[in-house]
Amino acid sequence: MKIIVASNKETASRNAAHMVQDAIGKKPNTVFLFPTGSTPLPLYELLAERVKSGKLSFAHAMSFNLDEYLGIDVNHPESYHSFMENNFFSKVDFKKNSNNVPEANPKDPEKFCEEYEEKINKYGIDLAIIGIGRNGHIAFNEPGTSFDSITHVTDLTKSTIEANARFFKSEKEVPKKAITTGLKTISSAQKIILLAFGEDKAQAIKDTVEGEITEKVPASILQKHNDVTLILDIASASKLKKTETLPPTLSDIRLYSEFNLPKNKTIVVFSPHPDDAPICAGALVTALAKENTVHEIILTTGHRAVAKNCNSMNDRITTRENEAREESKILGTKLHFLRAHFYDSNDIEEEDLKKLRNLMKTINPDIALLPQKGDTHPTHILSRKIALSSLPHKVELWSYESPWALFGHKAFNAAFEFPKELMKSKLEAIRKHVSQTERTRFDTAAETIASFRRITIAEQFFSELGKKPIDTEPYLELFHISQW
Numbered sequence: 001m002k003i004i005v006a007s008n009k010e011t012a013s014r015n016a017a018h019m020v021q022d023a024i025g026k027k028p029n030t031v032f033l034f035p036t037g038s039t040p041l042p043l044y045e046l047l048a049e050r051v052k053s054g055k056l057s058f059a060h061a062m063s064f065n066l067d068e069y070l071g072i073d074v075n076h077p078e079s080y081h082s083f084m085e086n087n088f089f090s091k092v093d094f095k096k097n098s099n100n101v102p103e104a105n106p107k108d109p110e111k112f113c114e115e116y117e118e119k120i121n122k123y124g125i126d127l128a129i130i131g132i133g134r135n136g137h138i139a140f141n142e143p144g145t146s147f148d149s150i151t152h153v154t155d156l157t158k159s160t161i162e163a164n165a166r167f168f169k170s171e172k173e174v175p176k177k178a179i180t181t182g183l184k185t186i187s188s189a190q191k192i193i194l195l196a197f198g199e200d201k202a203q204a205i206k207d208t209v210e211g212e213i214t215e216k217v218p219a220s221i222l223q224k225h226n227d228v229t230l231i232l233d234i235a236s237a238s239k240l241k242k243t244e245t246l247p248p249t250l251s252d253i254r255l256y257s258e259f260n261l262p263k264n265k266t267i268v269v270f271s272p273h274p275d276d277a278p279i280c281a282g283a284l285v286t287a288l289a290k291e292n293t294v295h296e297i298i299l300t301t302g303h304r305a306v307a308k309n310c311n312s313m314n315d316r317i318t319t320r321e322n323e324a325r326e327e328s329k330i331l332g333t334k335l336h337f338l339r340a341h342f343y344d345s346n347d348i349e350e351e352d353l354k355k356l357r358n359l360m361k362t363i364n365p366d367i368a369l370l371p372q373k374g375d376t377h378p379t380h381i382l383s384r385k386i387a388l389s390s391l392p393h394k395v396e397l398w399s400y401e402s403p404w405a406l407f408g409h410k411a412f413n414a415a416f417e418f419p420k421e422l423m424k425s426k427l428e429a430i431r432k433h434v435s436q437t438e439r440t441r442f443d444t445a446a447e448t449i450a451s452f453r454r455i456t457i458a459e460q461f462f463s464e465l466g467k468k469p470i471d472t473e474p475y476l477e478l479f480h481i482s483q484w
């Protein structure tokens, strides 16, 4: 299972909308299986906006719905027919008769179920979008439903009736039966997206992802499917302990936050000068160090840049290395000093490379942070070069920007959004390099860049059709992620 955790449901729904758009882009006559409920509403709204602006069309697509209350008047505002019509179908451009919702009052419900299942099998579902109940139900397949179930009539459980009472005048009014596609029907979809938002879904999500595959948790059947993506907000993902999660992708930018970073990895951060790690990537490094082992490699001594109170080169080196030690305690890294000769000779020397290669052999990193390809500072250019030469070809590279060279348009593909508290520790870490900040306010530069990035990147990449950009934390650090 692929599990995407977004910092809020708006961002999550944007990611889902991209996936729907992708599906239609690849196959205009995509056959969908759609949910009702509160969860898909932001997604339906986004899709409707895209259709309105001409960016997306369902004109060749077809759909089935997961379920419908049995015995409800189809014109009742809470029938799933009304729900779909009011929230989606009336706002998009499906052709007439291409939307199938189970009948609410079929003459012979059993026969109707058979026909509905047959029709689904005839066309085949390309993309199922589903929600999940607090008890782990999907569609109206309540706990205990057979994994082999197909479209059938079902009794709703007390928990579902209670949960859905919010849509009716009273609990009494909630229908007690429904027609629902079965767990086998849903599993027949080529691709499944499950959306879940809010804390009251957290246990169901944990049971679905990390629990055993059991009919007691209907959604756990998804563990057996080979193309399932869960798109969650932080609250619904909050009980996942074991599972690695992914960031949402918006306009081809992966949007990382503290809640969807890599876990249990070995990471190296190459810092050309002693203070580059906190200046360029201090927030990300601090966040990564909480659930990974992070090694910070200070490549050069930076002795030339100490202005005050130091007569000898050794004193200057000691000053800078002591500052780095203080900073590393804040970031949470394990520190290594390379003292590379290329700092003074301006050329990579065999001895430096040998030392670094040996260090990489011992550390054996999964991920490496290093200056981006377009950095213009001579020490950063050489640092990237030596870092790459020392790394085995399996490492994931996260190239960062520095105040000397910001990324050009689309030269990055990932952003890390972070809150004020993390900016506070990033600044504290930068300010441990007193010999530097007393000459040049790198703290101010780093804070300004991160807040400028939040403003402009959000407007360029995280806004939708002239709407206000999605909410993110107030700061961004940018990265280009690639495979080495």
Ligand code: F6R
Pocket (backbone or CB within 6 Å): 034, 035, 036, 037, 038, 039, 040, 066, 067, 130, 131, 132, 133, 134, 137, 138, 139, 140
């Ligand atoms: C809806 C459906 C249900 C809902 C689930 C979550 O067609 O089949 O399984 O997806 O009950 O409902 P919400 O989204 O309202 O929390």
